[in-house]
Amino acid sequence: EVLPGEIVQISRHGVKSLSVVPRPEGDLPAFCIFEYVYFARPDSIFEGQMVYTVRQRCGRQLAIEAPTDVDLVSTVPESATPAALGYAQQSGLPYTEVLCKNRYVGRTFIQPNTRLRQLGVAKKFGVLTDNFAGKRVVLIDDSIVRGNTISPIIKLLREAGATEVGFLQL
Numbered sequence: 001e002v003l004p005g006e007i008v009q010i011s012r013h014g015v016k017s018l019s020v021v022p023r024p025e026g027d028l029p030a031f032c033i034f035e036y037v038y039f040a041r042p043d044s045i046f047e048g049q050m051v052y053t054v055r056q057r058c059g060r061q062l063a064i065e066a067p068t069d070v071d072l073v074s075t076v077p078e079s080a081t082p083a084a085l086g087y088a089q090q091s092g093l094p095y096t097e098v099l100c101k102n103r104y105v106g107r108t109f110i111q112p113n114t115r116l117r118q119l120g121v122a123k124k125f126g127v128l129t130d131n132f133a134g135k136r137v138v139l140i141d142d143s144i145v146r147g148n149t150i151s152p153i154i155k156l157l158r159e160a161g162a163t164e165v166g167f168l169q170l
Contacts, residue, residue, distance in 0.1 A: 001046070001047075004031050004032070005021030006019055006020070007019075007020055031046065035051075036055065036058075037079070037142045038142050042055070042079075042082060052082045053082075055082035055083045055170075057086060059085060059087040059088075059090070060086040060087065060089065062083065062087055062140065062170065063088075063090035063091040064090060068168070069136075070093065070137060070164065071135040072093060072098075072131075072132065072135055073088040073095050074138070075097070075140050076140075076141040076142075076143060076149065077100075077101040077125075079143070080143070083142065087138075087140050087168070097128055098128055098132045098157060099127060099157075100125065101125055125153060125156065127160040129161055132157065132160075133160070133162070134162075134163060135163060136163055136164040136165075137162050137164065138168060139154075139157075139166065140170065141169055150167055
């Protein structure tokens, strides 16, 4: 496991670990929570824990701290899916996919201006109307870097037939 601030150099001469962040003796390296919640692949292991499992536990804890009165739990794909599953398991609500992610649209939060981010979000998701029409939905999401995504998604789901759309942020 590569530690925060560490560089691992692999060459024909072997493996060498370099520390690029000077720390006073005894200071533990800081770990960015965005790795667990957002950036890392679900099968990654950090600090001896699989990212998928940590995300699922976050969803269970969210269900304890923020219960909702809805018909189903869903996610804004993809990194929040394990959290949504954990929320559904903890709350006893069914998990149902309501959005289909366009895999050819990349990360919208890194676009250089608001207009390009909004255009990217508009192309990023399709709705699975049969799964939620006439129902109350709570979405579990983790991607509030800029906050451009959730309002259009809620509007999209309401226009497609959801009677209510709640939103919970990891």
